[in-house]
Amino acid sequence: xxxxxxxxxxxxxxxxxxxxxxxxxxxxxxxxxxxxxxxxxxxxxxxxxxxxxxxxxxxxxxxxxxxxxxxxxxxxxxxxxxxxxxxxxxxxxxxxxxxxxxxxxxxxxxxxxxxxxxxxxxxxxxx
Amino acid sequence: xxxxxxxxxxxxxxxxxxxxxxxxxxxxxxxxxxxxxxxxxxxxxxxxxxxxxxxxxxxxxxxxxxxxxxxxxxxxxxxxxxxxxxxxxxxxxxxxxxxxxxxxxxxxxxxxxxxxxxxxxxxxxxx
DNA sequence: CGATACGAATTACATTCGTAATCCTTGGGA
DNA sequence: TCCCAAGGATTACGAATGTAATTCGTATCG
Numbered sequence: 001x002x003x004x005x006x007x008x009x010x011x012x013x014x015x016x017x018x019x020x021x022x023x024x025x026x027x028x029x030x031x032x033x034x035x036x037x038x039x040x041x042x043x044x045x046x047x048x049x050x051x052x053x054x055x056x057x058x059x060x061x062x063x064x065x066x067x068x069x070x071x072x073x074x075x076x077x078x079x080x081x082x083x084x085x086x087x088x089x090x091x092x093x094x095x096x097x098x099x100x101x102x103x104x105x106x107x108x109x110x111x112x113x114x115x116x117x118x119x120x121x122x123x124x125x126x127x
Numbered sequence: 128x129x130x131x132x133x134x135x136x137x138x139x140x141x142x143x144x145x146x147x148x149x150x151x152x153x154x155x156x157x158x159x160x161x162x163x164x165x166x167x168x169x170x171x172x173x174x175x176x177x178x179x180x181x182x183x184x185x186x187x188x189x190x191x192x193x194x195x196x197x198x199x200x201x202x203x204x205x206x207x208x209x210x211x212x213x214x215x216x217x218x219x220x221x222x223x224x225x226x227x228x229x230x231x232x233x234x235x236x237x238x239x240x241x242x243x244x245x246x247x248x249x250x251x252x253x254x
Numbered sequence: 255c256g257a258t259a260c261g262a263a264t265t266a267c268a269t270t271c272g273t274a275a276t277c278c279t280t281g282g283g284a
Numbered sequence: 285t286c287c288c289a290a291g292g293a294t295t296a297c298g299a300a301t302g303t304a305a306t307t308c309g310t311a312t313c314g
Contacts, residue, residue: 010215011272027291043273045292050271064281065291079231081216082224086232088137089208094228094238097209102245104206105213107221114222115246118229122239138302154261170303176263177301191311192261 005076006054013077015047019057020074024067132203133181140204142174146184147201151194 008016018033019025025033027048031041048068051057059066090097107115135143145160146152154175158168175195178184186193217224225242228234
């Protein structure tokens with residue numbers, strides 16, 4: 001059986017975010033970092049456990065506590081989600097997605113600058 | 128109360144796809160068009176009904192049958208899904224998403240051309 | 255004219271997800 | 285030494301979702 005990257009839910013991804021931001025962390029720290037969500041401490045511990053079950057995070061014993069760290073990387077997750085959107089919504093083709101963004105999304109100056117840099121980078125890479 | 132565009136599930140979107148492809152259609156035609164999914168006819172009718180409940184499709188009486196047609200457009204749906212990905216996964220910014228694609232997805236020449244056209248269009252719009 | 259078949263409407267049911275509450279263990283303080 | 289509180293593990297529970305089965309109404313065929 002091959003290990004496919006774990007798929008995580010929306011709520012779970014918010015927990016991952018705090019670990020991607022900094023790790024390892026104790027559950028107490030994670031709870032603190034998620035104070036703004038309004039989630040109950042119990043809820044966050046549940047999410048942590050589900051992530052453990054999915055092997056999206058690892059827990060290293062630290063005395064009577066655990067230190068949690070991500071196993072699934074943010075990049076892996078972004079890839080999964082992007083590919084999912086691409087396949088589900090745009091028939092797997094990038095161009096329609098780009099066309100969609102160009103027609104419907106408001107791009108900030110920063111976005112535009114980054115896009116320009118992106119294209120330049122691609123140009124250079126293709127020499 | 129303002130009408131927000133209905134949010135549809137993954138299975139439902141596959142039904143929408145056949146209506147976006149061509150409409151109006153009878154349920155029989157829709158079932159036929161979804162033969163490759165392996166879904167039971169009952170399943171497809173259930174999805175149609177849920178879409179009706181969400182006002183994502185309309186049913187126009189045609190004798191003792193209905194002719195179904197989409198109320199939610201493919202473009203609207205693509206926008207919703209794109210924005211959702213953007214917000215959930217890329218902090219709401221387009222450039223990181225595109226940067227991600229450029230790093231991890233194979234961009235065809237056509238894709239790159241579109242990207243360039245996108246920037247050019249923006250440039251012109253901003254005069 | 256009565257039974258049937260087909261589409262529509264309603265109901266069903268297991269799983270996943272969001273959101274906790276409850277139970278279990280054990281290190282530390284009274 | 286004994287009890288408690290903080291964390292971890294387990295259980296709960298309603299809503300949404302995937303996937304149907306059951307029931308209902310009626311046009312049609314024998």
